Amino acid sequence: xxxxxxxxxxxxxxxxxxxxxxxxxxxxxxxxxxxxxxxxxxxxxxxxxxxxxxxxxxxxxxxxxxxxxxxxxxxxxxxxxxxxxxxxxxxxxxxxxxxxxxxxxxxxxxxxxxxxxxxxxxxxxxxxxxxxxxxxxxxxxxxxxxxxxxxxxxxxxxxxxxxxxxxxxxxxxxxxxxxxxxx
Numbered sequence: 389x390x391x392x393x394x395x396x397x398x399x400x401x402x403x404x405x406x407x408x409x410x411x412x413x414x415x416x417x418x419x420x421x422x423x424x425x426x427x428x429x430x431x432x433x434x435x436x437x438x439x440x441x442x443x444x445x446x447x448x449x450x451x452x453x454x455x456x457x458x459x460x461x462x463x464x465x466x467x468x469x470x471x472x473x474x475x476x477x478x479x480x481x482x483x484x485x486x487x488x489x490x491x492x493x494x495x496x497x498x499x500x501x502x503x504x505x506x507x508x509x510x511x512x513x514x515x516x517x518x519x520x521x522x523x524x525x526x527x528x529x530x531x532x533x534x535x536x537x538x539x540x541x542x543x544x545x546x547x548x549x550x551x552x553x554x555x556x557x558x559x560x561x562x563x564x565x566x567x568x569x570x571x
C-alpha cells in the first residue's frame with residue numbers, strides 16, 4: 389500500500405468512527421478500495437444496529453409492563469442517586485426510596501417472567517425435572533445478579549432487556565431439549 393493510500397485510509401477510518409488498530413488495516417491498492425471498504429463497513433454497522441433494534445422490539449413485545457413507567461422510575465432512581473447523598477436516601481427519604489426500589493424490583497421481575505416464559509410449554513410429566521434444571525441453569529448463569537446491577541447501579545433498561553433475552557434463550561433451550569428427548 390502506498391503512503392498516500394495509507395494516509396487516505398487512516399483519515400477515512402478516523403472520520404467514520406470505526407475502531408481499528410493502526411497498522412492492522414486491510415492492504416488497499418487504491419483509494420477506490422478504501423471507499424468500497426468504508427461503504428461496506430457502514431452497511432454492516434447499519435445492519436447490526438437494525439438487528440439489535442429488531443431484537444429489542446421483539447423482546448419488548450413479550451412483556452405487559454408499561455416500559456415508559458419503568459424507564460421513568462429508572463430515571464428517578466438515577467437522579468436520586470446523583471443528587472441526594474446515600475445517607476439522606478436511607479434516612480430522611482428512606483420510605484420513598486425503598487418504595488421506588490421495591491417497585492423497580494417488582495417490575496423487573498415481571499419483565500423477566502413475561503419475556504422468559506412467553507410461549508413456554510412444558511409437558512406436565514416432565515415439569516418438576518425441567519423446573520429444577522431451569523432454576524439451576526438460571527442461578528449458574530449469574531444473569532440475575534447482572535440484572536440487579538443493571539437496575540440498581542446502572543439504571544439501564546436496555547441491559548435488563550438484553551439479559552431477559554439471554555435468560556429466555558437458556559430456558560427455551562432447556563425446554564427444547566426436553567421436546568427433542570420426548571420424540
